[in-house]
């Protein structure tokens with residue numbers, strides 16, 4: 276039996292993949308530890324240059340405190356030498372996410388005789404329903420490292436959600452690289468049907484989608500979100516740019532008018548969040564100002580801002596004309612606008628009731644995934660009724 280620790284960098288899919296390796300090692304009788312251990316697994320990210328640098332740093336740090344380090348995930352599958360030159364105890368696992376847990380467990384070796392306590396996060400479970408992407412956004416390295424879109428069977432997904440609910444999870448987040456591409460053709464499922472059936476699983480309190488492309492926000496899905504009582508009033512819809520010329524240069528296959536029109540039915544009562552890339556090669560000041568306008572017009576609250584960095588093997592790998600200080604300045608302006616929108620959204624909840632899933636001492640998320648600050652004694656893992664008293668820089672203060 277070996278002791279191990281698992282870390283992930285990046286998105287919720289990376290989280291799920293790291294969790295799959297962790298569960299496989301636990302099932303093999305290995306023991307999870309917080310500090311130094313025999314084995315470290317670092318599930319990496321490569322979505323920006325900075326993400327790769329952080330992943331490499333994490334692997335190097337782990338190599339000092341662990342006998343062997345497995346570098347897995349998107350960064351490990353990136354062409355080139357992102358992890359070369361690290362100590363000999365670092366093993367780069369350039370494999371698809373479906374194969375990685377078995378490979379790592381096999382390499383770690385001998386199966387122990389006791390089943391370790393899973394110590395699972397019992398509040399929120401991320402359930403991967405789909406992986407890969409068959410789109411070809413010109414800046415994006417994800418299709419190169421994760422391959423084409425593929426889906427799990429609906430039976431496997433629904434079975435996993437039932438298991439998570441039995442384990443005590445209150446919330447499930449359906450997760451994928453391009454979630455709207457979800458298909459189980461043999462059983463006749465698209466995402467909308469999966470949402471309806473997942474949301475109806477007895478004992479599940481809350482269901483959320485991790486992220487969805489605007490092209491997949493159609494009437495069928497909106498109806499499923501509205502008509503499934505457990506579905507959280509939150510949707511994360513990447514915008515990437517609010518300028519039609521930039522969107523076209525990115526190969527995003529929608530216009531700002533489409534983005535706004537498709538979100539219109541949700542604007543009133545959903546908390547809409549997004550991702551934006553700042554400093555894309557064709558983004559000038561006017562194009563950036565268009566992004567600020569669309570962010571406001573769409574009613575977006577939290578915007579995750581990604582300063583553009585060219586990724587190897589992509590359509591824009593050789594293009595990066597926007598100076599770093601311009602990217603920094605635009606990023607700061609967009610983050611400030613997003614923070615102001617969050618504060619305004621939170622203020623609208625003062626004096627109103629909500630149900631908060633407490634996920635850490637003193638903190639949790641309301642029905643639309645707005646952050647709440649609750650009494651420190653509120654039990655972690657429980658849903659509690661609250662009323663908004665005031666707003667701080669970090670969320671809504673419960674009365």
Ligand code: SF4
Nearest residue numbers: 408410411412415417
């Ligand atoms: S939709 Fe575009 S940005 Fe998203 S993973 Fe696919 S190629 Fe990348």
